[in-house]
Amino acid sequence: MLLRVQPGRMDITTQRVAIVTGGSRGIGRHAAERLAADGLAVVVGYGGGKVEAQEAVAAITAAGGKAIAVQADVADESAVAALFDAAEREFGGVDVVVHAAGQMVLSTVVDLDLADLDRMHRTNIRGTFVVDQQAARRVRAGGAIVNFSSTMTRLQVPTYAGYAASKGAVEAVTLILARELRGRDITVNAVAPGPTATALYFDGKDEATIARAAAQPPLERLGTPADIAEVVSFLAGPARWVNGQVIYTNGGIA
Template identity: 65%
Template sequence: MTKQTTHSRVALVTGGSGGIGREVVKRLVADNFAVAVHYASNKEKAETLVADIIVAGGQALVVGGDVADEKVMAQVFDEVEVAFGGIDVVINTAGMMLLSTIVDLNLDDLDRMFRTNIRGTFVVAQQAARRVRSGGAIINFSTSVTRTQFPTYGGYVASKAAVESMTMILARELRGKDITVNTVAPGPTATPLFLNGKDEATINNLSKATPLERLGQPEDIAETVAFLAGPARWVNGQVIFTNGGLA
């Protein structure tokens, strides 16, 4: 970790060690952010990413812990503030997706998803609402399946619909603080979370589902996040469907 030596904006990215979160971190560093890279279980990946950023001259910090544990996350926010002097942007990419038809979904799996996706987002958003500086942004993550209603996504979509509603309310509760709150809802994106358990035929069908006829890439999603984290000061209380035109 390097101490902040410029007046960079500061971001905390939960789930920042892999998939979409990793590309979000890399994009924000390219935009001159100092970034705290959060991990839940894969500390080694987070440390490698941060080491690469520092070698390249960027500013980064590894933080870890259960996003659904309010005491742990309060300590994470403390660490970021001590290291970088404050927090401007908080991005909730941490999430869990377990697919099953509603009739067959194991309720323990439902509870696990709800703990990470709903409670975890709530805990992080609560800390962010208390600590993000004026001019900052809180960015949550949902899924385009809240609109497409694909079978087997019932439990996951239920958790993400809650995130969307939470976002709308928090944006209004932060009136007067000059903090935007939005949700990014990706379409099919080529990440391990999405690809796991899908056969080639399913992946090909999803690739053809958008007018652009391809899967999204993590970089596509990071582009939207960078917009919301930086210049998009008039976008607030919105769900941004970053999905290549998926109906």
């Protein structure tokens, strides 16, 4: 249980605290459980998956960790402020923010319903901005902000234009915020997973498409949520000299 108080030194007297948006399922849940295993108290932020969020909290507490679940629409500034309020009220502050909430709608440019585009960008772009705004105001010195981009920003894969555009915006916000927090001893990075075995990834894909994706990396498999959570753990804790970066976590696709 660690709280960094100044560069190069640790104080083991105070437990660090993490907020994980999208923490009720998929990569977000694995990140929440990994951070709890690392000794952090965790606030599991969720949108609509109340039962799943409660299950995540139960899993963390059963393993000896501390966690609560808080509902928040990540694009609603009042709801996100209340999420941070809950973390501060329950655990005394915020040291790590992992923004894993996101939406993915796949379609060619010519066929994409603009309502779906707006909904996806509201969560992925506005949501990132709103969460990062609160994080920039509240994360304590020695803390970390971890956003989620996607390897699809580097690959010109048909049907991903709207989603990749939203994740390109996440990268821009991440890199600029890292520089705006100069002097605060807070790192800001983004993780950019490749194809990862989650419900979000499998939705709408046939077996042949999934098999082709699994064959792409030199490691010849899809990523797992645990693979991604390992990188989140690194950025949230020991990676104090990694800042303003996009970490492509894809088994070697690109």
